[in-house]
Amino acid sequence: MVDHGRARKLGERIKVLVVEALVKVVKDPGLGFVTITDVRVTPDLMHAKIYYTVMGSDDDIEQSIEVMEKNKGRIRGEIGHKLSIRLTPTIELIRDDVPEVATALADLLAEAKRRDEEVQKLSRNAKPAGDADPYVKPRVQED
Template sequence: MADSARARKLSERIQQVVAQMLDTRIKDPRLGFVTVTDVRVTGDLQHADIFYTVFGDDEARAESAKALESAKGIIRSEVGKQTGIRLTPTLAFHLDAVPETAAHLDAALVEAARRDKEVAALAAAAQFAGDADPYKRADEDEDDEA
């Protein structure tokens, strides 16, 4: 079992190699503007999950996924050459959903801020349903008895 520091170093190196390969050596026309966002390597260094984002619409994402799948073998052999480890990890490409999640969270925060403003406006114009102070005080009890 490898230590986590070695797995972290290997994942950083794999990220650099894959990004360089996509930039310089992979000439597939289906490959769009791809950014490698993260690489996670298992503890035994046998498998690497590569997360990426694609600038564009759903069609560009689908085409880029096909291009990455077809270039997986070339990328894996280059990862093996440049990392120098005994067993080259298998590669799996995953579309990273971080940008979509961030956009969804931004929209939710804008909606929450709008609702907070509405509540603050209602609270500013609100009046008490009964007396302003519904509690009896000790000094009032003495006045009632006299």
Template sequence: MVDHARARRLGERIKVLAAEALERAVKDPDLGFVTFTDVRVTPDLTHAKIYFTVLGSEDDKQLTIDALERNRGRLRGEIGRQLGVRVTPTIELLLDEIPASAGALAELLAEAKRRDEEVERLAKDAKPAGDADPYLKPKAQED
């Protein structure tokens, strides 16, 4: 029987336990500033995808990714010890690309807003190219 709500709750618990295990058990000097953003657990509770972000340059990110991969077994062991389920899910660590794409999207929205303000400013000072009132009016009837 598949219980999606239980998988979601287990994912939230794994996210907290992974952060605690990273702070307590992993003593790797290459580990940068890591934030676990989301955990997706399969409905059968056997596999968990842990998404994370890293603060820093591309070199810092790569060093941190390598350090996390080296310590994946230690993280799984710490999570399994405190999780309290019969089978500890296997974990897969994935770099979360959403913050980077959200930043790019925010920049595009700011650019669109700036252009809209520029168009509005130009429209305010604009004058019609022809007559001020371009609509045809009926001719006045002469008596």
């Protein structure tokens, strides 16, 4: 029987355990500032997707990703040791790009707002290119 509530609770517990494992077990100086953003466990509790972000330069990010992938087995072992379930779920480490996408989207929205303000300033003093009333009117026939 599928229990989504249990999977959600297990995901929250795994999130805490992964952070503890990174601090206590991995201890690699190449590991940068890593934040675990989300953990999603399948309803059958057999697989966990661990989403994380890394702050720093591109080199720091690449080095942190390598350290995380290299120590995936140790992280899973620590999770299995601390969880009180029969089978330890397999883990998949996924870099979360949401912060970068959100920053890019915020920049695009700021640019759109700036351009809208420019257009609004230009339209205040604008004059029609042709007639003041550009609509075609029916001809009036003279008698």
